[in-house]
Amino acid sequence: MTTNQLTKTDAKGTVPGAPLLEVDNLHVEFRTRDGVAKAINGVSYSVAAGETLAVLGESGSGKSVTAQTIMGILDMPPGVITKGEIRFQGRDMLKMSGEERRKIRGNKIAMIFQDALSALNPVYSVGFQLGEMFRVHKGMSRKDAKAKAIELMDLVKIPAAKQRVSDYPHQFSGGMRQRIMIAMAMALDPELIIADEPTTALDVTVQAQVMDLLADLQRERNMGLILITHDLGVVADVADKIAVMYAGRIVEEASVHDLYQRPAHPYTEGLLASIPRLDLKGQDLYAIKGLPPNLMRIPTGCAFNPRCPYAQDVCRTDVPPLHEVAPGRGSACHFAKEVLDGNRG
Amino acid sequence: MATAAEPILQVNGLVKHFPLTQGILFQKQIGAVKAVDGVSFELHKGETLGLVGESGCGKSTVAKLLMNLERATKGQVMYKGQDISKLSGGALKAVRRNIQMVFQDPYTSLNPRMTVADIIAEPYAIHPEAKPKQGAKKRVQELLELVGLNPEHINRYPHQFSGGQRQRIGIARGLALNPEIIICDEPVSALDVSVQAQVINLMEKLQGEFGLSYVFIAHDLSIVRHISDRVAVMYLGKIVEIGTETEIYDHPTHPYTQALLSAVPVPDPTGRDNRDRIILSGDVPSPANPPSGCRFRTRCWKAQEVCAQEEPLLQLRTGMHGPALHASACHFAEEKDIVHAH
Numbered sequence: 001m002t003t004n005q006l007t008k009t010d011a012k013g014t015v016p017g018a019p020l021l022e023v024d025n026l027h028v029e030f031r032t033r034d035g036v037a038k039a040i041n042g043v044s045y046s047v048a049a050g051e052t053l054a055v056l057g058e059s060g061s062g063k064s065v066t067a068q069t070i071m072g073i074l075d076m077p078p079g080v081i082t083k084g085e086i087r088f089q090g091r092d093m094l095k096m097s098g099e100e101r102r103k104i105r106g107n108k109i110a111m112i113f114q115d116a117l118s119a120l121n122p123v124y125s126v127g128f129q130l131g132e133m134f135r136v137h138k139g140m141s142r143k144d145a146k147a148k149a150i151e152l153m154d155l156v157k158i159p160a161a162k163q164r165v166s167d168y169p170h171q172f173s174g175g176m177r178q179r180i181m182i183a184m185a186m187a188l189d190p191e192l193i194i195a196d197e198p199t200t201a202l203d204v205t206v207q208a209q210v211m212d213l214l215a216d217l218q219r220e221r222n223m224g225l226i227l228i229t230h231d232l233g234v235v236a237d238v239a240d241k242i243a244v245m246y247a248g249r250i251v252e253e254a255s256v257h258d259l260y261q262r263p264a265h266p267y268t269e270g271l272l273a274s275i276p277r278l279d280l281k282g283q284d285l286y287a288i289k290g291l292p293p294n295l296m297r298i299p300t301g302c303a304f305n306p307r308c309p310y311a312q313d314v315c316r317t318d319v320p321p322l323h324e325v326a327p328g329r330g331s332a333c334h335f336a337k338e339v340l341d342g343n344r345g
Numbered sequence: 346m347a348t349a350a351e352p353i354l355q356v357n358g359l360v361k362h363f364p365l366t367q368g369i370l371f372q373k374q375i376g377a378v379k380a381v382d383g384v385s386f387e388l389h390k391g392e393t394l395g396l397v398g399e400s401g402c403g404k405s406t407v408a409k410l411l412m413n414l415e416r417a418t419k420g421q422v423m424y425k426g427q428d429i430s431k432l433s434g435g436a437l438k439a440v441r442r443n444i445q446m447v448f449q450d451p452y453t454s455l456n457p458r459m460t461v462a463d464i465i466a467e468p469y470a471i472h473p474e475a476k477p478k479q480g481a482k483k484r485v486q487e488l489l490e491l492v493g494l495n496p497e498h499i500n501r502y503p504h505q506f507s508g509g510q511r512q513r514i515g516i517a518r519g520l521a522l523n524p525e526i527i528i529c530d531e532p533v534s535a536l537d538v539s540v541q542a543q544v545i546n547l548m549e550k551l552q553g554e555f556g557l558s559y560v561f562i563a564h565d566l567s568i569v570r571h572i573s574d575r576v577a578v579m580y581l582g583k584i585v586e587i588g589t590e591t592e593i594y595d596h597p598t599h600p601y602t603q604a605l606l607s608a609v610p611v612p613d614p615t616g617r618d619n620r621d622r623i624i625l626s627g628d629v630p631s632p633a634n635p636p637s638g639c640r641f642r643t644r645c646w647k648a649q650e651v652c653a654q655e656e657p658l659l660q661l662r663t664g665m666h667g668p669a670l671h672a673s674a675c676h677f678a679e680e681k682d683i684v685h686a687h
Contacts (some may be wrong), residue, residue, distance in 0.1 A: 014444070034370045059536040059537055060540060079533075086612060151661060155632065158604060159627075162583070173628045174400075175628060190472065203399035203400055203564065204399070204564070204566070204605060204608040204609055205399065205604060205605060205611075205624075205625045206399075206628070207608065207609075207610075208608040208610075208622065208624050208625075209624055209625075209626075211610075230537065230538060231537070231610065232607065232612040233610030233612045234610045235609065235612075236611060236612045236613055236614040236617065237610045237611070237614070237617055238612075251485065256614045257614050257615070259613075260613055260614050261615075270539060271538055271539060272612070273536060274538060274539055274541070275612055276545075276567040276568050276571035277570075277571075278566060278567045278570060278594065278606065278609050278611070278684045279611075279684040279685050281570055281571065281590060281594075281596075284546055284549070285545055285546055286542065287539070287541040287542035287543040287544040287546055288542070288543075289543075290540070291507050291509065291510075291540070292389070292537065293508075334414035338621060
């Protein structure tokens with residue numbers, strides 16, 4: 001490690017427009033007694049400061065495992081990173097020592113989890129847990145840390161923060177707990193936030209509040225945001241670009257407007273067609289046939305081929321690479337052109 | 346579709362209060378969680394009634410009350426001239442043959458130690474009089490085929506199936522006794538998007554085939570619109586608005602319904618920056634201590650003094666125009682198109 005690189009990372013927002021985080025050809029597998037589950041098979045994406053990348057996928061698509069690998073909280077074993085790089089401000093985090101990574105985690109990259117009740121410790125007050133960030137990372141006194149905790153609770157618009165700082169997680173509602181999680185992520189002023197299904201456990205009216213808050217904070221502080229979700233509605237509301245994952249691969253990458261206007265992968269097309277609309281009562285829903293694959297037995301060729309209406313022989317033998325199909329958008333489908341033109345096979 | 350004929354299920358003033366007690370030896374009641382507080386609706390043959398609302402609004406408690414899995418504190422559930430909420434023993438068992446339930450979580454609602462054949466045939470053990478003459482096994486295979494599963498898999502265990510397939514098993518079990526009504530409590534919330542559509546389509550197909558009536562409970566408003574003929578919106582133990590699917594979604598008059606519809610993220614990024622969204626402040630109040638008058642007033646932007654004093658009844662309101670001739674429980678009910686305003 002040269003000093004040159006170190007100074008580069010310390011300055012905030014080094015080169016304008018340069019990606020903050022780059023995931024490059026990442027492969028992760030889980031070696032279990034029953035066999036090897038290939039959770040991530042060559043995922044690449046990047047996020048710049050102020051940008052929101054939505055990673056969209058169903059359960060088992062590898063979206064959360066990618067996030068855990070970035071944070072360095074993947075359970076290893078059984079998880080093994082077999083290939084790839086994760087560069088944060090140009091430096092490969094996978095080659096860093098444990099101590100270096102700890103300096104990035106929380107300070108530079110923070111994470112918001114889905115289930116706030118299980119992510120918070122039930123036996124400590126929320127003020128104590130928020131203050132911990134400052135005591136551990138910044139060496140603040142208890143008193144100062146508590147004052148900071150109140151400040152943070154104000155930031156995420158928790159009413160009567162002064163009185164509630166000594167309350168315990170169970171005394172807060174689901175939406176308020178998720179705000180506390182956001183406050184904790186914001187504590188050290190990170191440059192990148194990874195939010196893993198941050199509103200899935202919340203009701204719609206509360207979801208709208210929480211997503212609004214997250215988007216406001218991101219804009220104010222010009223942070224990068226990786227939003228992991230399965231909800232096509234939430235994505236359409238906040239994302240700048242989208243990566244759609246299926247069976248551990250990115251099958252489509254596009255800007256949010258392009259993707260919703262005209263998907264370039266049959267899986268995305270199927271997903272968009274299968275959600276009912278709020279503004280009109282449709283006829284039969286389009287249903288993608290079959291089931292997501294077992295990661296221990298991913299189909300040969302394109303992983304989506306058994307469920308795909310476009311599938312031909314070539315799909316069963318050759319893995320389609322993620323290639324550019326239009327300026328700024330990629331699709332991993334042999335028939336991406338046909339999908340884009342809307343000619344179902 | 347709904348007909349003018351006699352409703353198959355009629356719910357009148359249903360109330361369920363769960364007592365809050367204090368003390369160890371001498372327990373005394375210090376209050377009650379008013380989970381359901383005066384709910385009335387009708388269900389017609391072949392119709393789907395959607396029940397929507399946020400968590401804690403009492404929709405699942407209503408489902409349990411309909412089956413008499415919880416005893417109602419007050420009110421009636423009339424089915425063919427009988428009040429289900431007062432029945433017990435053999436009479437209740439007989440009624441339950443005609444009303445079945447499909448649960449939310451396909452992982453916990455199937456016994457992991459029973460095979461699929463045992464699970465689907467269990468209703469016949471409880472109701473021996475309904476056991477098919479040709480034997481349960483054949484019927485189980487028919488049912489599996491009906492819900493789109495391989496009939497050869499009858500000796501498999503639940504863990505060998507995916508979430509969507511398990512939900513199909515749950516539906517097959519619900520159909521085993523040829524019921525007239527199926528109460529579905531969040532049947533697709535635990536499923537992946539691509540699988541949800543399959544299960545919804547299956548439920549619609551089965552409804553057409555057997556003339557089933559559904560009470561469909563969900564928090565996903567888009568899915569409820571898709572499957573329902575009529576929709577009831579619940580807030581804190583009460584129905585605040587009820588009407589046909591078009592009336593509720595295209596002509597909502599209650600502020601809560603409007604806020605709920607407005608909060609649903611639209612899967613289309615066009616014009617997202619100019620969307621005028623109603624964002625409610627605060628959380629749902631505790632059902633142990635609901636606000637006086639209108640229960641929504643603490644979060645309502647229209648609230649005035651009268652809302653705190655006088656409880657608005659669920660009735661047809663004046664001041665509405667167009668096709669909005671449905672009941673709304675708001676003093677200031679006014680039609681506002683939310684879902685097309687985006």
